[in-house]
Amino acid sequence: MPRQIYTIDDAQRRAKSRLPKMLYDFIAGASGDESLHDKNSQALNEVRLMPRVLRNISKRSLSCQILGLEADYPFGFAPMGMTNLAWPGADKFMAKEASQRRIPLCVSTASSSTLEQIIADADGYAWFQLYADQSPDFVDELVSRAEAANYSTLIFTVDVPIPSVRTRDLKNGFAMPMHWGPSQIWDFASHPRWTLATLAYSIRNGLPKPMNYATSSQKTKFIRKASRDAADWGFLSKLRDKWRGKLIIKGVQCPEDAIRIKAMGADAIYVSNHGGRQLNAAPVSIHSLTQIRQAVGHDMPLIFDSGIRSGEHVIKAIALGADFVMLGRLVMFGLGSGGATGLSNILDVIADEASAVMGLIGQTQVSDIDEYCLASSHGYLSSQDMQRSVAE
Numbered sequence: 490m491p492r493q494i495y496t497i498d499d500a501q502r503r504a505k506s507r508l509p510k511m512l513y514d515f516i517a518g519a520s521g522d523e524s525l526h527d528k529n530s531q532a533l534n535e536v537r538l539m540p541r542v543l544r545n546i547s548k549r550s551l552s553c554q555i556l557g558l559e560a561d562y563p564f565g566f567a568p569m570g571m572t573n574l575a576w577p578g579a580d581k582f583m584a585k586e587a588s589q590r591r592i593p594l595c596v597s598t599a600s601s602s603t604l605e606q607i608i609a610d611a612d613g614y615a616w617f618q619l620y621a622d623q624s625p626d627f628v629d630e631l632v633s634r635a636e637a638a639n640y641s642t643l644i645f646t647v648d649v650p651i652p653s654v655r656t657r658d659l660k661n662g663f664a665m666p667m668h669w670g671p672s673q674i675w676d677f678a679s680h681p682r683w684t685l686a687t688l689a690y691s692i693r694n695g696l697p698k699p700m701n702y703a704t705s706s707q708k709t710k711f712i713r714k715a716s717r718d719a720a721d722w723g724f725l726s727k728l729r730d731k732w733r734g735k736l737i738i739k740g741v742q743c744p745e746d747a748i749r750i751k752a753m754g755a756d757a758i759y760v761s762n763h764g765g766r767q768l769n770a771a772p773v774s775i776h777s778l779t780q781i782r783q784a785v786g787h788d789m790p791l792i793f794d795s796g797i798r799s800g801e802h803v804i805k806a807i808a809l810g811a812d813f814v815m816l817g818r819l820v821m822f823g824l825g826s827g828g829a830t831g832l833s834n835i836l837d838v839i840a841d842e843a844s845a846v847m848g849l850i851g852q853t854q855v856s857d858i859d860e861y862c863l864a865s866s867h868g869y870l871s872s873q874d875m876q877r878s879v880a881e
């Protein structure tokens with residue numbers, strides 16, 4: 490079959506036509522006027538890298554090390570709840586890719602399959618993401634389950650103390666558990682490709698639902714609008730004492746918070762504004778990354794997401810201080826554009842471009858990419874910088 494996906498935009502367009510509108514909007518949407526979502530990627534586009542010439546770059550490797558994991562690529566799967574809504578069986582496809590490409594799959598608290606099933610499917614290439622959900626007993630149980638299932642790494646997400654206002658979801662009446670009315674039924678009926686595939690999958694596996702909740706002994710229900718405000722500094726301190734594996738704190742944007750988190754013994758900080766899905770007025774994620782790198786120094790691993798839409802973006806984030814990059818919506822667009830094939834396609838697109846960009850800036854190893862690869866570190870001014878300096 491001729492290849493149909495060359496860019497994330499290609500995948501996004503196909504996903505948009507195949508998925509019921511309310512699901513596409515749930516994935517693509519953000520909070521408020523969604524301007525932060527756009528700015529995240531625009532800011533990455535603005536970064537300039539310096540081409541370097543006459544270097545032997547014939548043997549390039551994208552492999553890198555993050556928190557003791559030898560990964561074949563400098564990127565992994567960001568935690569995303571209910572991935573099976575993007576395509577039935579998505580969890581399995583992602584687990585297979587994680588194992589084959591030796592990259593971490595971050596398993597959401599609200600994953601569509603159980604955390605035990607996913608780490609088994611991923612041959613161990615999985616990290617567990619924790620929300621401090623309503624019930625402390627449920628949260629305790631999740632941490633114990635993750636330990637029993639041999640997760641090496643826990644990601645504690647801290648940027649969702651309360652749900653944000655996502656206008657698209659409100660307009661579409663999108664909720665979990667699902668509300669069914671005429672417009673929702675019409676939406677599903679008018680996207681038969683996704684709906685029939687999901688029906689066939691559900692007959693064998695049951696309707697998509699957050700399985701860590703469904704299998705909990707605490708009978709805790711997944712309520713999307715529930716507050717997660719139990720996540721405070723005291724909670725983090727107790728979690729650090731309880732969890733003996735690697736601990737990553739996700740959703741950090743303020744340098745002062747980052748310094749405190751480092752002092753409390755976290756193993757890595759995950760700089761993210763949730764892809765613009767939480768505080769729309771927050772700083773652009775790549776700007777937070779550079780500030781946090783300055784604040785915590787070079788001995789603290791930083792993981793980065795929000796706005797990554799190409800392999801070029803991955804290399805830029807590393808040049809600006811990230812040790813590892815996570816892929817969010819683009820994974821969902823890959824899945825929605827063509828299930829397992831779409832996902833694999835999109836990961837190839839990112840990897841091929843990252844490798845090409847790396848060669849064009851004269852680098853052969855991910856560990857050698859740093860701020861010296863930025864055009865600005867060679868005295869180059871971008872057109873924006875020039876306009877600013879002329880104005881000043």
Ligand SMILES: Cc1cc2nc3c(=O)[nH]c(=O)nc-3n(C[C@H](O)[C@H](O)[C@H](O)COP(=O)(O)O)c2cc1C
Nearest residue numbers: 516567568569570597646763764794795796817818
């Ligand atoms: C559909 C969807 C579900 C998400 N669910 C979670 C989640 O359960 N836990 C979490 O920490 N982050 C969640 N996120 C945020 C992602 O982990 C990531 O921070 C974000 O998608 C990065 O931005 P990007 O999509 O612009 O790359 C979700 C994002 C999306 C798009």
